[in-house]
Amino acid sequence: MKISHQLLDVAYGTSRLDLVTDAAKFRIVLLNDEIVRIRCTFEEDFPEEASYALVLTAWEDKMDALVPDRKRIEPIPAQYEDLGTHLLLSTRKLRVLVHKEPFAIEITDADGNVLHADLQGKPYVRDALGRLYHYSCMHDQDHFYGFGEKSGYLNKKHRRMRMHNVDTIGYDSELTDPLYKHIPFYIKFNSESQIASGLFYHNAHDSVFDMGCERSGYWNKYSYFCADGGELDVFFIYGPQIKDVVRHYTDLTGKTVLPTKYSLGYMGSTMYYTELDRDSDKAILGFLDRCREEGIPCDGFFLSSGYTTGQDGKRYVFNWNGDRFGNPQRFVEQMEEKGAALVPNIKPGMLTTHPLYKKFDEAGAYIRDGSGEQSHIDRYWGGPASFVDFTNPKGRELWKKHLKDSLVSLGITSIWNDNNEYEINDARALCHFEGSPKTIDGLRPIMPNLMAQMAKEAIEEVYPDTRPYIVNRAGFAGIQRYAQTWAGDNNTSWKSLKFNIPVILGMGLSGVANQGCDISGFFGPAPEPELFVRWVQNGIFQPRFSIHSCNTDNTVTEPWMYPAYTRYIRDAIRLRYRLVPYFYSLLYEASTEGSPVMRPLVYEFQSDDRVKDESFDFMLGPYILVANVLEKGAKTREVYLPKGAEWLDWNTKERYAGGQTIRLDVSLESIPMFIRSGAIVPMAPHLMNIRQDPVEELHLLIEPSEETRFVVYDDDGTSNNYKQGEYLKTTISIKNGKDTRISFANEGNYRTKLKTVRLDVLCKEVAPVEVRLQDKKLPMFLDPNQWESAGEGWYYDMEQKAAKIKYSYRREDYEVRMKFDVKDLISI
Known part of the structure; x- marks a missing residue:
């Protein structure tokens, strides 16, 4: 085991400060006034700069030509003062103290408030297995948010969480860990000092965050990050507001891409239709007709992978099943005529029986086995498969070619990237890594990001004037630059309805503003009527709104599945469409500022101590508080209204002072919403189809x-x-x-x-x-x-x-x- 105890040497360069300790080497870069980079390696020298994730750098990087919109800046000169016991570096807002012995790095604001402190005695560690640890001091007043896609309550204090992409079908949204996304970033908010800061670990290896779950009487309270490999490349990000941390983090990893407007509409979906023996195309077109008959707006359809099924019943990406879709070109045109985008499902694992398998194999387009001599074969959905290597130019180009030939050439400009967690069980499997082979264990979560980037590029190469719409299930830090995401194959239950909310809120605090979950639950029996209504009433506030299911009881989840309840579904979806101008404005804000669309109350009301742990009530943008009914059979709903504002009931306009809990009577049609004082909410009162209906009246609700x-x-x-x-x-x-x-x-x-x-x-x-x-x-x-x-x-x-x-x-x-x-x- 190696532990940095003592500072031995210092080398100053204009753009960085290099440190040598008795165990590791460190490099400090003052990227700007709010972001400090601390690199730590236990090797002889730092590895080559090679990041697919960063869009803001102050150094030359191997991937510069491959990362769109990357910006190179001049860092703040890393001048330091030697104050005897420690070195001091400064920006206008931060002070970085490097303690010599015991070695530790501490960061304060200009007023001396400690924002981050390494745990002295074991700040940076490499164990006998090669795992890397970074230990940080923590305090009773600290609260921890973010971590990407994580189950459970919003505040992750006293949680141990694993970072690893995995296909978690039917997961428990309160307890299952890990899920589909791997985003090693969190926000620390100290409720005593009222200061927020963040740490981003620029490391794609499997890792663990322990936020005070572990405890030792020999040490002050601590949290730690542990990665299976790579280096400890840590970006400290200053607030002092939570919203400032999110903004600076997305300066570093990218803002949410501005989506197509129609992606805010109701997107129909179900696996059921594409599993019919014949005429799946007619079933989907009939679905759109039924939506119109029922007065339910709809702007698209997510096409599940059954459309690719071969004669043996296996999924073969880029293959159209002729029995289910007799004329794909005509089908796409008919969807367009009905005002609906088609969003087909594609998967990066290609079964060994796939008609195109040999072509990709001979081109060297797959991830290789440990010897590098042949394509790696692993377990996949449907049988043994090899995985396209998106760090290989051959893999990227061949993938884009067939994506264009089979889908984009038909007029399809929306792509659904699914089953892209890259669950490769041999950590020695080799990726091309732009000509410098590297094992999959350090690149696994990068692959879905690159897959999304390839979909975006393929569409733009065929239709340069058209804005792509990409949806991803898996991803790493920066996935927001390319795709909308969703929380995978959730379970059909009241618990999922409730706990999917903090899953989404945590993603928003992790830079991914445009996301949602499968409304009504993906895996399980059909939802009971009350659950279905409540889930739709909640889902209309998620940027991605799609009722999607794979029911285990031979049923299909459709908006009209319970005729006596259809009016509640219709009313909720129409409310969603009224709010489209507000949603679109919020997504524009996300594309420029990084702001979440769905925001935890603590994001907007950081000074109110009563909202720091609130996980289920949330803000839609800055102005609308949503307090959905989440309990079965509820007749009343208690709502805490944050202090610092007045609140008006959305329907009655009754006023309430902030800082109090009120109790509401609720019925099945209730969607408890409150307007914040100072609100400006743009709406479109008559919108039924975003693609076809011109908005001729703008309705502004103003307080x-x-x-x-x-x-x-x-x-x-x-x-x-x-x-x-x-x-x-x-x-x-x-x-x-x-x-x-x-x-x-x-x-x-x-x-x-x-x-x-x-x-x-x-x-x-x-x-x-x-x-x-x-x-x-x-x-x-x-x-x-x-x-x-x-x-x-x-x-x-x-x-x-x-x-x-x-x-x-x-x-x-x-x-x-x-x-x-x-x-x-x-x-x-």
Whole structure:
């Protein structure tokens, strides 16, 4: 065992500080004012810089040409002071202390608050098996969030979690570990200092996080990270707000790719249809027709892998089953005519009986065995298979060729990457690694990221003006740059409904803003009616909204499966569609700031001690609190409303002070939602199909008691023209006082189809006495029917306590001004 105890030597270079200890070598880089990189190796020298994950670097990297949008910056000079017992490096916001003996690294803010401290005595360790450990001090006030896709409650304190991609069909969303994603990053929030920071371990080997589960009386309380190999390459990320940590982490690993707008629609799916003996295409087209008959919006269909089944019943990627899909080209065209995207399932493992197996094998496109002489064969879904090596240019190009030939050439621009966990059981299996062979154990979670990147590239090479829509099951840090993700094959149960929420929230805090879970449960018997309704009512708030199932009782989960309950399903999905402009604006924010769409309450209300462990109620963006009914047979629902804001019931507009728990009566139609003071929520009131229905009326729900701003984002939703300025960003700002001013500032060249703007301005105490659009006084109506038929004007809704304002859309910047002087009717 090797442990760094003593600092022996220091070498200063302008961009880095190199340290030599009695056990390991270290390299410190001040990447910027908020991010510090600490590399540790127990070898003679540091390995070559070769990262598929980072998009922000300050050094030359082997993968520079392979990582789109990578940015190289100049680091802060690593000048240091020798203060006797320790060295000191500084940025404008951070202080890095290198203690000489016992050796340890400590990081504080400019005020001296300790943000991170290595455990002195055993900070960096390599054991006899070659495993690497990094031990950190922890405190009673610390809370830990993130870790990618992890089961259980939001706060992972006192948890031990394994990082490893695995196909966990029917998992327990409270207890199963690991799941599909491998994202070695977490946020530490100290509730006493109110400061958040993060650690990202740039290491793709299997690893373990122990967040205080282990305890020894010989040491202060600690947590640790342990990796099976590689190096300890640690990025410290400063807040002080949780949202700052997420923003800086996504500066490092990439922002969420701006998705197609239609991906926010209801995406139909089930394995059942593609397992029919014949005419699966007709069943899917019939599904879309039935959606329309039932008044249920639908914008696409996830095509399960049964469409690839060969005569022997095995799945063969890139193969269309002619009995189930007689004319794939015509089928894709019919889907398009009905306003639905087709998202076919593909898998990177190719069975040894696959018609294309030999072609890939002879090209050397598979991961090799330990000798490097032949393709590695392992267990897979359906039998023995070899896995495409996406670190090999031959594997990438051959994969893209057949992806284009079999799918993209038909007009398909959406791809579903499934079963891509790369569960290869021989750690000696060799990957090409761009010409420098490396074993799979250090690259396993990278493969699904590269698979997503290849799908994106294949579509863009055939249709350069079209925005790809990629969905991934597995992934590593940075998967958000390429794909939407989902939480795999969940179990059909009330527990899954509940605990999938913190699974998704944890992903959002780990940089993956665009994700969800299979609504109604994937594996198990058909959901009972009440569970089905509650799951849809919850699922409409997830960026990925798809009812997807593989029922174990010979049934198929469909929106109308329980006719007496279909109205609840319809109403929930229509609410989702009303919120599409809000969702799309939030995903634009994710693409620029890294912000989650579904946000734990602690993300927005960090100073409220009562929300630090809340796992099930969440914020949709900054303005809507969602408190879904998650218990069977519930008649009431308790909701804690965070302090720091006032809250309005979504339906009744009843006001509540923050910092209190309220109890609501609930029925089967209830979707408890609350509007935050200062809210600006854009909606589309009549939207039924995102691909085909032009949005001609923008409905803005505004609570103006706080001065806030929100960017409503729009573009054509399907092309890459937004990169050339064809977008519309409308910054809406609220200023209040004696008058309330709502200003609109537009940017971009996108020609919107909007004709009408409607504002519902929630009034706290009195109704307005006058409303002006720029300098024009708008007519006031007492009769809402007259207002409805008028082109512009306003009236006051007594029941909702809202001024309802309507006018024609204006492209130029403008302002709506509301006067709240109380008119003295008696003296008149």
